[in-house]
Amino acid sequence: MQRNLVHVFDVTGADPALLDDDPTVRGCLDAIVRHAGMTPLGEASHRFEPQGTSVVLLLAESHLAVHTWPEHGTAYVTLTTCRPPTSATFTDDVRTLLADALGAADVAVRSLV
Numbered sequence: 001m002q003r004n005l006v007h008v009f010d011v012t013g014a015d016p017a018l019l020d021d022d023p024t025v026r027g028c029l030d031a032i033v034r035h036a037g038m039t040p041l042g043e044a045s046h047r048f049e050p051q052g053t054s055v056v057l058l059l060a061e062s063h064l065a066v067h068t069w070p071e072h073g074t075a076y077v078t079l080t081t082c083r084p085p086t087s088a089t090f091t092d093d094v095r096t097l098l099a100d101a102l103g104a105a106d107v108a109v110r111s112l113v
Helices: 021-035 090-102
Strands: 005-011 042-045 053-059 062-069 075-079 106-110
Touching: 005 090, 021 042, 021 053, 021 062, 021 075, 021 090, 075 090, 090 106
Parallel strands: none
Antiparallel strands: 005 075, 005 106, 042 053, 053 062, 062 075
16 A cells, blocks of 8 residues: 655745746746646636635646645645655655745745654
């Protein structure tokens, strides 16, 4: 039996405009899926008023989700999978990607098995 792996990326000090920009947020998810070597199957999303978004990608290997709070400069990204990402530097790559794309001061990472 395979165990699920969960990678949690807590984004803080991010640019509110970038956190509220759908193409930027979706671009981050697409890049994470590529870095992980996983297969997207579908998507669900919800845009909040006056700001913020939640997006979930269904993956052949489980799911990837992001929730943004532009008013606080924060986002929460989780990747839950039934197999490890293909890249040995996955968490560092995603930390850098999120910090750069969202203008974040910090991206803390927790990996749970």
